[in-house]
Amino acid sequence: MASRKTVKTASKPAKNTYATPALEKGLDVIELLAHHPGALSKSDISRHLNRTVSEIFRMLVCLEKRGYIAQTDGDRYALTLKLFSLVQEHPPTERLITEALPVIHRVTQQMDQSCHIGIIEGAQVTILAQVNAPTPVGFYVKLGSTVDLMEAASGYVILAHLGDEELERTLTEWKSTTGKKVPEDLKKHLSRIRRQGHETQPSYLVRGVVNISCPIFDERASAIGALTVPYIQYNESKIGLAEGSKILKQACLEITHAIGGRLPVN
Incomplete structure (x- = not known):
């Protein structure tokens, strides 16, 4: 019985071990832009996601570099057709x-x-x-x-x-x-x-x-x-x-x- 309890408790932290906050932020940005009819600025995105501009800045740079988003109308961001x-x-x-x-x-x-x-x-x-x-x-x-x-x-x-x-x-x-x-x-x-x-x-x-x-x-x-x-x-x-x-x-x-x-x- 003791060994069974140990296995159960060990499985719980495994979920946290694989937490990927950076990936989650990136996916949040993609989903936000997908559901929004127009392009959004960095401040718009940070407000919608309840995060600071500095938190999402690296996400925007990475997503733009990989071709998932692009800047339009100056500093506003929109999805590209890469996901399609x-x-x-x-x-x-x-x-x-x-x-x-x-x-x-x-x-x-x-x-x-x-x-x-x-x-x-x-x-x-x-x-x-x-x-x-x-x-x-x-x-x-x-x-x-x-x-x-x-x-x-x-x-x-x-x-x-x-x-x-x-x-x-x-x-x-x-x-x-x-x-x-x-x-x-x-x-x-x-x-x-x-x-x-x-x-x-x-x-x-x-x-x-x-x-x-x-x-x-x-x-x-x-x-x-x-x-x-x-x-x-x-x-x-x-x-x-x-x-x-x-x-x-x-x-x-x-x-x-x-x-x-x-x-x-x-």
């Missing part, structure tokens, strides 16, 4: 992109429209992969760009196909980050998307564009991302919105199966 680049190299994300790109290329050829994959990161949708339309003119969303998840058809589609706990966590983070209230009709909106299996919605940001968006599911039957076509009407469009929705649903089904995902049971 690393996310793309992460095996699950890399597999999603690898399996999806051939399908996306086929969709663009079938519809003469651009197509992209978006995932939810925090309070935003991030564009992971994108293919332009095979036409002289068209509309597309930039690779790596982000948009408020409540201003993107893909954001609503993903939300509509999350489990209750994950949905609640996502909405809580969105409210905390943006300071906004959840739309009053959100529950009804998400229910409609689930019934349809997709979203067809005029763009929240651009006139004349109708977003068609469908979910891609992981092995838990939870939405891991959404495939979206920002549809524009040509004078001689060969594919309409209804047929385009069917094409996109089939594409998402193929990608879901390719990554080992499964469809939710209704």
